[in-house]
Amino acid sequence: MAKTAIDYAAVFQALPGMVALLTPELVYADVNEAYARGSGRSRDQLVGRYLFDVFPDNPNDPHATGTRNLEASLFRVLSTGERDTMALQRYDVESADRPGEWEKRYWSPVNTPVLGAEGKVVLIVHRVEEVTELIRARGRPGGGADRLLEAELYSRARELQELNHRLQLAHAREREVALALQEAMLPARRQVGGQRAAVRYRPAVGSLNVCGDWYDLVDLVGGNRIAVSVGDVVGHGLEAAGVMGQLRSALTAASRVAEGPAQALNVVGRYAHVVNGAESATAVTTFVDFDRRTITYSSAGHPPPVLVHADGRVEFLDRATDPPLDAYPDPRPRPEAATGYAPGAILALYTDGLVERRGEDIDTGLARLAEALRRHRTQDPETLADTVLRELLPPGGATDDTALIIVRL
Structure with a gap:
């Protein structure tokens, strides 16, 4: 059968x-x-005009909240990239023919994002279920039932709005506390091992809960060496921040006494089995020896570090990858690999919020990161960290937390 082209414009209108x-x-x-x-x-009268210029708030009724609720829903879609279904709303719509006259309408909206290639919202499908006539019909013939039904709907809507507002305030407060806890536990940018290092942490935009991304930089005992690590805890809020702190502290302590990164991850993996909330947590750690100019590394289910050599060659440190920290019920050795570098190289560790985008293969994000690091490799670490975040994160911010460490070797 011959394939027939579909006229989607006609479908949309129909x-x-x-x-x-x-x-x-x-x-x-x-x-x-x-x-x-x-x-x-x-x-x-609609196309090309701002939605709330066409349908503004009714200035005569300060209790009319339909327009404000719709605006909040649309901003949630833009910030999260997720569909938002609204409860039945009462709108006061100004007559197009009789300015100053307002009509009560009852609409049930659903707002759905259309995402572009980079996961950014490029359009919102705003679908409205019109139920005004249904509500009016239920109140006929006398009109008394209509007023009672309207009052009931309005009351229920206000109750739901108030409940939603309280939940948002509670979640926002939890987010503030979790962020403060997380920032207090993460090390500040500083000189490490005599080398320059830049660290960045960006919480997800539009999310009421902070996630469990973390990073660490540790001066190692014996020789001119440091450990550079990042990790990610599954979950949100105070619990994730608390688990993050426990795992980061455990890896810091283990790194100082371990023979190498694999042994350090082995110790933290055993510890993860007794920490509630550490399920499927990931981490990668690198031991940098500045005297021998080598990097030894091991990964527990985490995206690979990137080493950009001084000549521009990009190397993903992906030859020692293993499942997440708590994957093995019984202890077993984790893999470990090493590579060399020349002075002037750049080492970058990060969490998946920097490279993962909805509907996109992660290899695309990894290639984007590698290219950004290669092109700007001569920048100092602080400038380079800002450049990478600016080029890789969506303009409105990512929907997942992002941690990034850059070390000039």
Whole structure:
């Protein structure tokens, strides 16, 4: 059977429900016929205009919250990249023909993001279920039932909004405490082993919960050596921050006495089995010997460090990769590998928020990181760290936490 091309523009216009396409700036990019008809606006009155210029708040009713709730929902979609389904809302819609006259409408919106190649929201599908006539019909013929139903709906909506507001405040407070705890436990940028190092931590944008990303830099005993590590705890909030602190401290202590990075991860892996919340936690650690100009490394389920040589050659340290810290019920040796470098090289460790994007193979993100480090390898570590974050993170911020360490060798 011959393949028939689908006219998606015609399909969009024929959709039975009210559907509009909004840009990230909340400007109408397109509307279908049902949306224009249901909103009481022509297509020309909608396309190219800011949503809340067309449908502003009713200045005569300070308790009308439909517009404000819709705005909050749309911003959640933009910040999280996730669909947001709203409860039934009452909107006061100004008459297009009689300015100053407002009509009560009842709409149930669903806002769905359309993501671009880099995981950024490029459009929002704003679908509206119109239930105004249904509510009016239930109140006929006398109108008393209509007023009672409207009052009940309004009361329930206000209760839900108040509950949601309280939950958001509670989550926001927890996020603040978790961030403060996490920042207190993570080492500040400093000189390590006589070398220059830059560290960065960026919490996820739009998330009410901080995650468990961490990093560490440790001066090792014996010789001109340091340990550089990053890790990631599955989970959110205070629990994840607490687990992160336990695992980071354990790895710091183990690194100071271990013969190498594999042995250090073995010790932390055993410890992870008795720490609630450490399930599937990952980590990678590197031991840098500045006298011998070698890097010995081992990874427990974490993305590989990147070594950019002075001549621009990029090497992923991926020859000693093993499952996450708690993967083995019984202790067993983890793999370990080593590589050399010349003065002027750059070592970068990071967490997956820097390279992973929704709908994209992680190899694409790794290649993007390698290219950014190679092109800007002559920058000092502080400048290079800022450059990498600027080039790799979405303009509005990532939906996952990101940790990054850059060391000039």
